[in-house]
Amino acid sequence: MVIELLQGLWTTFKHIFKKPVTVSYPEERVPLAPRYRGRHILVVDEDGMERCVGCELCAVACPADAIYIEPAENTPEERRSHGERYAKVYKIHMLRCIFCGYCEEACPEDAIFMGKEYELASYDRSDFIYGKEKLMMSLREALRQRPDISLEKIHRD
Numbered sequence: 001m002v003i004e005l006l007q008g009l010w011t012t013f014k015h016i017f018k019k020p021v022t023v024s025y026p027e028e029r030v031p032l033a034p035r036y037r038g039r040h041i042l043v044v045d046e047d048g049m050e051r052c053v054g055c056e057l058c059a060v061a062c063p064a065d066a067i068y069i070e071p072a073e074n075t076p077e078e079r080r081s082h083g084e085r086y087a088k089v090y091k092i093h094m095l096r097c098i099f100c101g102y103c104e105e106a107c108p109e110d111a112i113f114m115g116k117e118y119e120l121a122s123y124d125r126s127d128f129i130y131g132k133e134k135l136m137m138s139l140r141e142a143l144r145q146r147p148d149i150s151l152e153k154i155h156r157d
């Protein structure tokens with residue numbers, strides 16, 4: 001009994017002077033892995049046009065069935081993207097999403113990217129349905145979060 005107690009104290013003592021592996025979040029943060037996949041970015045081009053053309057390929061590729069899209073036709077009076085259509089409704093259910101990145105892989109327009117933001121907590125479940133107002137970000141912001149994206153890839157012809 002005493003031996004076990006001393007062994008326990010010795011183990012505790014050995015770790016007193018070691019550098020802790022944890023950090024004082026949120027004041028301190030560990031660097032993200034280069035390929036970390038955080039919340040999504042729907043890119044808005046520099047000319048203000050949405051890159052998404054509402055093709056729904058990302059929704060088809062999503063293994064968690066987390067993406068809901070309602071496409072609509074662009075008209076001469078109201079043009080939102082360079083394609084024939086745009087995503088009138090684009091929602092991601094963030095509680096379903098497994099952050100696999102398949103939506104980014106599937107997109108033929110380079111319109112959606114996995115960003116680096118990870119502070120997504122909320123007490124309200126309805127906050128986890130991310131619509132266009134939350135997902136759309138400028139090309140500049142997309143490149144800030146994802147400097148690995150090449151301009152050749154993201155810029156249209």
Ligand code: SF4
Pocket residue numbers: 058061062063064065066067092096097098099100101102103104
């Ligand atoms: S990251 Fe994966 S699970 Fe999440 S929306 Fe994209 S395809 Fe679906």
Ligand code: SF4
Pocket residue numbers: 051052053054055056057058059069087106107108109110111112
């Ligand atoms: S994000 Fe890409 S794959 Fe998804 S609907 Fe828009 S253009 Fe299509």
